[in-house]
Amino acid sequence: MVRRAAPNFRVIAMIVASAMLMENIDATVLATALPTMARDFGVGAPAMSIALTSYLLSLAIFIPASGRMADSFGSRTVFRSAIAVFVVGSILCALAPTLSFLVLARLLQGIGGAMMMPVGRLVLMRSVDRKDMVSAMSWLLVPALIGPIVGPPLGGFIVTYLDWRWIFYINVPIGIIGMIFVSIYIDEVKGKASGPFDTIGFILSGISLGSLLFGFEMSSHEGEGAFSIFLIAIGLLFGIAYLRHARKHPSPIMDFSLMKVPSFGTSVIAGSLTRITQGAQPFLLPLLFQIGFGLSAAAAGQIIIATALGALAMKPMAKFVFRRLGFRRSLILNGILGTIGYGLCAAFRPDWPMPLVFIVLVLSAFFLSFQFTAYNTIAYDEISKERMSSATSFYTTFQQLMLSLGICIGALALHGSMALSGTETPALGDFSAAFIVVTIISITATFWNLRFSPTAGEEITGYKAKQTKGAVAES
Known part of the structure; x- marks a missing residue:
């Protein structure tokens, strides 16, 4: 099979942007549906916040590891796999019978999301000529700006006229099409591993970033001020520990x-x-x-x-x-x-x-x-x-x-x-x-x-x- 040579940079940019748009809309559309989901699961609406924070936890832990994954297995393979993991996580979210099951599915979905963001950008950087980089980045930025705007009204429409589970099902055809286009238009590029995987750094950075993201998120909720400050303090302490560790490691995460x-x-x-x-x-x-x-x-x-x-x-x-x-x-x-x-x-x-x-x-x-x-x-x-x-x-x-x-x-x-x-x-x-x-x-x-x-x-x-x-x- 002969691969297409040098596809237009807009094609690559839109493939990456579409994956990121799917992720951005998913993150924002869910907030609108939380009260309805809480009723179906038989829990109070405040308890549903864990469905959002569990996703953030996956992002915090796995984003730093994404670059190393792309170097080891290839940017196309990791990007395509990230979309697949995100889609599987979406299906499991849609099928979730309980809140606990939903949280586990969101953690899996977050692993895919964590890899899609940085590896998608890496795919673009490795696939597009420098002279086209400005135009390509302009296309790539659109999902981050449109997602939070489109998400809430789309969520309201789905909850009102369909079923909240369709919030996750709509990711399936988008993801499948995305994986096909990634296979056709994006080349496989691997980097050189500069040293052993930084396991301790992976743990320290995950705890630090997870605590900081949770802390910042909780600060916008009524009555969560003390817990938010505690989480941010934990995040800063582990962040300092990571910085001390990174000075000694040959290839910090x-x-x-x-x-x-x-x-x-x-x-x-x-x-x-x-x-x-x-x-x-x-x-x-x-x-x-x-x-x-x-x-x-x-x-x-x-x-x-x-x-x-x-x-x-x-x-x-x-x-x-x-x-x-x-x-x-x-x-x-x-x-x-x-x-x-x-x-x-x-x-x-x-x-x-x-x-x-x-x-x-x-x-x-x-x-x-x-x-x-x-x-x-x-x-x-x-x-x-x-x-x-x-x-x-x-x-x-x-x-x-x-x-x-x-x-x-x-x-x-x-x-x-x-x-x-x-x-x-x-x-x-x-x-x-x-x-x-x-x-x-x-x-x-x-x-x-x-x-x-x-x-x-x-x-x-x-x-x-x-x-x-x-x-x-x-x-």
């Missing part, structure tokens, strides 16, 4: 020496700060429109669709802007515009014209979507092929962690403002305070964006080549 690579380290830090806003917005905006504005869940969802439209509008323009401005200037300018745009949410009031609210959200999402495309691309500019798998798992781990931290900070800021004002229900002023807090944190990414080299990513964008031609013409 999370290689912090990658932070010494200028473009990668700067992208991780600046991107992490900016993701505080990205994580907080899906939590704060629906609450603002439903509690602060008094809108129905359906009406609030229609407004928040603006963020998905803004992200999609950005996609065809990223490469052109990078070619004109370069990465450094683009990151500085768009980072400020996008963060301030979301900061304007603090000024939203019910008497604002809804079209104006919609336009602000579209523009804010446009600029921040552009920003994440830039970070996700420039991060790997100076990473060698040998370290690419370690870099993708490292980057994805921090991406997931900071999105959860964004929810945590948004929730803490909201509750802190409510405590100061002595109210039990958040008022418009409390939402304003929360938006301002996350915006101030994210805007500090500008100082890190200034540290990028003016010629960063020149091979990817052709920015320097264009400037050089201009200089020759002038002479």
